[in-house]
Amino acid sequence: MDKQTPLVDMRDIQISFGGIHAVDHVSVDLHPGEVVGLLGHNGAGKSTLIKILSGAYQADGGEIYINGKKAEIHNPRDARRYNIETIYQTLALADNLDAASNLFLGRELTTPLGTVDDDAMEAETRNIMAKLNPNFQKFSEPVSALSGGQRQSVAIARAVYFDAKILIMDEPTAALGPHETQMVSELIQQLKTQGIGIFLISHDIHDVMELCDRASVMKNGKLVGTVNVDDVTDDDLLSMIILGKKPEGVAVQS
Amino acid sequence: MSSVTDVKDKSPLANLGDSGAYQKLLAFASLIALLIGFSIASPNFMQTSNMIAILQATSVNGVLAVAATLVIITGGIDLSVGTLMTFCAVIAGVALTYLGLPLLFGVIAAIAAGAFCGLCSGTFVAKMKIPPFIATLGMMLILKGLSLVISGTRPIYFNDTPGFDQISRGSLIGEVIPALPIPNGVLILFLVAISASYILSRTVLGRYTFALGSNEEAVRLSGVNTDAWKMRIYALAGGICGIGGILIASRLNSAQPALGLGYELEAIAAVVIGGTSLSGGRGTILGTLIGALIMAVLTNGLRVLSVAQEWQTVVTGAIIILAVYADMVRRKKSG
Numbered sequence: 001m002d003k004q005t006p007l008v009d010m011r012d013i014q015i016s017f018g019g020i021h022a023v024d025h026v027s028v029d030l031h032p033g034e035v036v037g038l039l040g041h042n043g044a045g046k047s048t049l050i051k052i053l054s055g056a057y058q059a060d061g062g063e064i065y066i067n068g069k070k071a072e073i074h075n076p077r078d079a080r081r082y083n084i085e086t087i088y089q090t091l092a093l094a095d096n097l098d099a100a101s102n103l104f105l106g107r108e109l110t111t112p113l114g115t116v117d118d119d120a121m122e123a124e125t126r127n128i129m130a131k132l133n134p135n136f137q138k139f140s141e142p143v144s145a146l147s148g149g150q151r152q153s154v155a156i157a158r159a160v161y162f163d164a165k166i167l168i169m170d171e172p173t174a175a176l177g178p179h180e181t182q183m184v185s186e187l188i189q190q191l192k193t194q195g196i197g198i199f200l201i202s203h204d205i206h207d208v209m210e211l212c213d214r215a216s217v218m219k220n221g222k223l224v225g226t227v228n229v230d231d232v233t234d235d236d237l238l239s240m241i242i243l244g245k246k247p248e249g250v251a252v253q254s
Numbered sequence: 255m256s257s258v259t260d261v262k263d264k265s266p267l268a269n270l271g272d273s274g275a276y277q278k279l280l281a282f283a284s285l286i287a288l289l290i291g292f293s294i295a296s297p298n299f300m301q302t303s304n305m306i307a308i309l310q311a312t313s314v315n316g317v318l319a320v321a322a323t324l325v326i327i328t329g330g331i332d333l334s335v336g337t338l339m340t341f342c343a344v345i346a347g348v349a350l351t352y353l354g355l356p357l358l359f360g361v362i363a364a365i366a367a368g369a370f371c372g373l374c375s376g377t378f379v380a381k382m383k384i385p386p387f388i389a390t391l392g393m394m395l396i397l398k399g400l401s402l403v404i405s406g407t408r409p410i411y412f413n414d415t416p417g418f419d420q421i422s423r424g425s426l427i428g429e430v431i432p433a434l435p436i437p438n439g440v441l442i443l444f445l446v447a448i449s450a451s452y453i454l455s456r457t458v459l460g461r462y463t464f465a466l467g468s469n470e471e472a473v474r475l476s477g478v479n480t481d482a483w484k485m486r487i488y489a490l491a492g493g494i495c496g497i498g499g500i501l502i503a504s505r506l507n508s509a510q511p512a513l514g515l516g517y518e519l520e521a522i523a524a525v526v527i528g529g530t531s532l533s534g535g536r537g538t539i540l541g542t543l544i545g546a547l548i549m550a551v552l553t554n555g556l557r558v559l560s561v562a563q564e565w566q567t568v569v570t571g572a573i574i575i576l577a578v579y580a581d582m583v584r585r586k587k588s589g
Contacts, residue, residue, distance in 0.1 A: 108458050
């Protein structure tokens with residue numbers, strides 16, 4: 001699969017906050033229909049790296065190529081133009097708005113008069129929720145009144161509704177119970193078959209072993225290496241995360 | 255779950271109102287209680303002329319409170335609404351009395367000046383990241399000073415502009431229904447309130463006003479140009495203060511450059527009493543109108559009862575604390 005042009009190619013990315021190298025010359029890539037896990041301890045830099053792709057942060061150095069073309073991503077709006085959608089760990093929901101208003105936040109459907117078309121947005125939200133999470137019924141309450149799983153559903157719906165080509169999921173199952181986690185796994189499988197590339201940030205090795213094709217491990221802002229998940233064991237990944245040690249006898253990109 | 259029932263008839267923003275419904279109900283009940291209490295205490299209170307005086311007083315404060323509501327829902331605060339009102343009145347005076355422009359131009363100049371000053375405040379807050387309290391405090395002083403400088407510290411009278419005083423004092427309703435001589439100022443307040451309410455519930459600007467107050471970072475991550483929208487909201491609030499400037503100038507038939515300080519606190523008090531959360535994200539224009547009425551009834555009633563002005567201020571302060579406390583108790587209950 002290395003022969004084709006990667007969907008996303010982040011090269012030599014660096015960013016510092018107050019002298020701390022949060023991301024230190026890291027390169028990762030992602031192909032269509034592929035799930036790449038980003039692993040590492042808290043503070044390893046994986047969320048920061050991915051926020052550069054989603055436009056939340058601006059890199060101090062490095063380049064991003066989307067479909068082989070250099071991409072200029074200066075803010076979240078730019079990222080959306082490249083069909084990059086992100087499910088943030090914090091979910092990034094406006095708590096006092098309802099599910100539909102959150103789903104369409106920044107991309108409101110409007111009537112010919114230019115007013116917000118709440119009926120249409122709610123109908124669309126009902127449609128997508130019927131597919132994603134049929135149990136979801138709280139369409140008219142502010143999302144602050146929803147459970148963690150329901151809020152997660154709204155955040156996921158927002159990311160997949162707008163034809164994402166590149167999906168970033170930052171700890172998507174952190175707030176979920178076993179049943180909902182299973183639904184997210186199924187969704188990831190389904191999105192893969194549609195050719196969407198997914199960056200999955202997780203600190204759960206089992207999630208990564210189950211869902212990902214490749215895993216990139218970070219430690220202290222640096223990339224330890226990228227491995228094919230099928231080539232390594234849980235222990236190999238663990239020693240990459242904890243010790244920053246590359247497994248022996250396995251092809252490691254870095 | 256209770257929400258399985260169909261809720262199609264409810265607009266998504268209806269529940270934004272609902273979340274403050276308790277406070278609004280409380281405010282409305284307080285208003286009725288005040289009206290009944292003052293009526294019993296003094297036979298002079300329930301006179302038509304006194305009711306009209308109350309409405310007249312509500313019109314200016316109400317318009318400013320509507321402006322403050324918009325900014326407060328974004329999670330900000332606008333301390334400059336009072337002196338901005340005065341500044342706009344002075345600008346109207348310059349346009350009409352000094353330059354002798356037609357009435358309509360004076361009105362437009364005042365509203366445009368308000369919107370421009372609001373845009374400045376919005377720029378300080380959004381682009382320069384100055385906390386709204388400080389940015390609008392600075393703006394409040396700048397505008398107070400500018401009003402005095404431009405007018406040479408003297409009132410500007412509108413005697414050369416016939417009909418100017420009728421903007422606020424005349425009564426279109428009274429001409430049609432003589433039994434209801436409701437001043438135009440009140441009519442204008444209602445138009446402003448209905449427009450603001452419509453903007454909040456039906457437009458993208460309104461949607462972002464609530465969203466910014468809920469979680470500004472989430473709005474930014476959703477690809478919204480939060481700075482630009484915030485500036486627009488402050489500009490809109492400024493424009494509404496311009497309307498307030500016209501109202502006060504028309505009522506006094508003059509622009510009084512020393513006026514204005516203290517109006518911002520009355521406006522913010524009305525907003526808070528009406529159930530709008532000072533932490534942003536929640537609030538209604540209807541609540542603000544009720545709040546403004548409470549403030550006007552209270553001031554008027556205490557005056558009718560010949561309570562000293564000093565004590566009126568004390569009562570107002572106590573009521574603000576009570577209103578905020580009621581809001582906090584309610585929020586603790588609802589989690």
